[in-house]
Amino acid sequence: MSKTDLPDAKAMLDSRGLYDGPTIHSMNPLLLMEKIIRERIIDSMYWKEQAWGLNAATLLDRAVELQFIGGQYANQKPTPFICLILKMLQLNPEREILLEYVQDEDFKYLRVLAAFYIRLAWPAAEIYKTLEPLMADYRKIRLRTQSGYKLTFVDEFIDELLTKERVCDIALPRMPTRAQLEDMDELEPREPLVSDVDSDEEGEEGEMMEE
Amino acid sequence: MSKPKGVYDNAATGDTSFRRTWDREEYAQKAAERQSREAKERKERYEAKLAGKKYIPKSEVDANAEETRFDDSRMIEARRGRIRLDENLNKVQIVPLGTTGSRRGKGPGYYCEACDLNFTNSLEYVEHLNSKQHLNATGQTDVVERATLEMVRERLIWLKQRKHEQDKAEEFDLAKRLAERKTIEEQERLEKKERKRIKKEETRQKKVLTATETSEQTSGVDVDAAMMARMMGFGGFTSTKTR
Numbered sequence: 001m002s003k004t005d006l007p008d009a010k011a012m013l014d015s016r017g018l019y020d021g022p023t024i025h026s027m028n029p030l031l032l033m034e035k036i037i038r039e040r041i042i043d044s045m046y047w048k049e050q051a052w053g054l055n056a057a058t059l060l061d062r063a064v065e066l067q068f069i070g071g072q073y074a075n076q077k078p079t080p081f082i083c084l085i086l087k088m089l090q091l092n093p094e095r096e097i098l099l100e101y102v103q104d105e106d107f108k109y110l111r112v113l114a115a116f117y118i119r120l121a122w123p124a125a126e127i128y129k130t131l132e133p134l135m136a137d138y139r140k141i142r143l144r145t146q147s148g149y150k151l152t153f154v155d156e157f158i159d160e161l162l163t164k165e166r167v168c169d170i171a172l173p174r175m176p177t178r179a180q181l182e183d184m185d186e187l188e189p190r191e192p193l194v195s196d197v198d199s200d201e202e203g204e205e206g207e208m209m210e211e
Numbered sequence: 212m213s214k215p216k217g218v219y220d221n222a223a224t225g226d227t228s229f230r231r232t233w234d235r236e237e238y239a240q241k242a243a244e245r246q247s248r249e250a251k252e253r254k255e256r257y258e259a260k261l262a263g264k265k266y267i268p269k270s271e272v273d274a275n276a277e278e279t280r281f282d283d284s285r286m287i288e289a290r291r292g293r294i295r296l297d298e299n300l301n302k303v304q305i306v307p308l309g310t311t312g313s314r315r316g317k318g319p320g321y322y323c324e325a326c327d328l329n330f331t332n333s334l335e336y337v338e339h340l341n342s343k344q345h346l347n348a349t350g351q352t353d354v355v356e357r358a359t360l361e362m363v364r365e366r367l368i369w370l371k372q373r374k375h376e377q378d379k380a381e382e383f384d385l386a387k388r389l390a391e392r393k394t395i396e397e398q399e400r401l402e403k404k405e406r407k408r409i410k411k412e413e414t415r416q417k418k419v420l421t422a423t424e425t426s427e428q429t430s431g432v433d434v435d436a437a438m439m440a441r442m443m444g445f446g447g448f449t450s451t452k453t454r
Binding site for chain 2: 003004005006007008043045048049050052053054055056057058060061064093094096097100101104106107
């Protein structure tokens with residue numbers, strides 16, 4: 001991997017000739033976002049002023065300043081959140097860096113941002129493994145939509161990422177369900193985060209004994 | 212009768228003062244610089260020819276850039292703060308007179324000093340600040356240092372520290388501000404009391420003064436007035452309110 005990044009996405013979106021940069025799901029990472037929203041982002045002031053010249057470290061400065069998540073708001077303006085997602089797609093940060101983002105406890109919007117990127121970029125089994133532990137995070141987050149703000153929670157958002165096809169006005173890459181992955185032996189059955197099922201387990205064992 | 216003065220009759224400036232003046236020394240220096248540069252190039256060309264190579268002319272920017280191509284200090288850094296787009300709002304700036312290019316120092320808008328260009332809207336201006344042209348003019352390369360895991364960790368720790376400090380500072384501020392507020396209120400209360408006291412004193416003095424005046428009047432200085440008053444059915448021209 002090169003020692004330098006580019007300040008903006010111009011070179012990566014240059015459509016002359018074959019693309020030979022880093023790929024995600026064997027395609028240009030920036031194309032994971034639909035053309036229309038991508039162009040709105042690139043035309044936006046936030047992208048040009050705040051997201052320009054960031055790298056994986058300085059991206060943190062912007063991520064901790066986030067006040068809300070969402071895709072587009074008001075008159076189809078892209079949110080800073082979605083601008084930073086495009087930035088991350090352009091930067092293509094290493095796996096360890098993303099884990100560092102996600103595992104941080106202090107900044108909830110940074111965690112949500114990294115979770116969204118992971119859902120876009122990583123293989124399915126790893127997405128489940130990395131994001132499911134975050135369902136224990138019940139902190140509130142603001143979601144800004146075309147019609148105003150809404151209240152949501154980190155765990156609720158993670159659940160949406162894992163189950164829905166479209167989150168924050170972006171079509172997520174298709175992903176097999178958890179059950180399918182379990183059938184293919186790529187995932188272990190999920191350990192429930194709430195552990196008040198001891199008595200139930202005993203009951204089941206009892207039933208099995210009877211059988 | 213004197214003739215009305217025209218624009219060109221102003222003796223103080225002289226009729227040709229609107230013309231541009233030239234700093235002869237500066238241009239002489241520039242010419243010398245150009246000559247030395249050309250001499251250097253000629254020499255390089257000659258040496259290249261002797262060595263049997265093709266001479267590739269380099270622009271000055273490239274010549275400087277090549278040595279420090281991947282110097283960290285020349286790499287782009289993310290913006291520290293916001294661009295203050297309304298900084299020069301409602302101001303008139305004098306910009307140097309350039310050649311008559313399409314966008315050079317003409318009309319209202321944002322002006323980039325390094326590139327001597329004018330922009331009519333903020334988006335265009337910011338786009339220019341990001342452009343290769345501007346980066347070259349300000350001596351930057353168009354690459355950003357790629358962050359390593361250590362850099363990310365460091366940054367995150369720093370941000371956390373900053374957040375905790377801010378939280379602490381806010382708490383501290385609250386108590387301090389309450390105390391400040393209390394002293395200010397106390398002071399205001401005292402001032403108000405003092406003002407009230409002074410006012411009271413003034414009114415009392417005034418009353419004493421008027422009382423003495425009326426007593427003088429009634430003591431027969433103005434007999435006519437007293438007579439008139441008695442005729443009209445009242446004791447005097449001052450208030451009869453008991454003091």
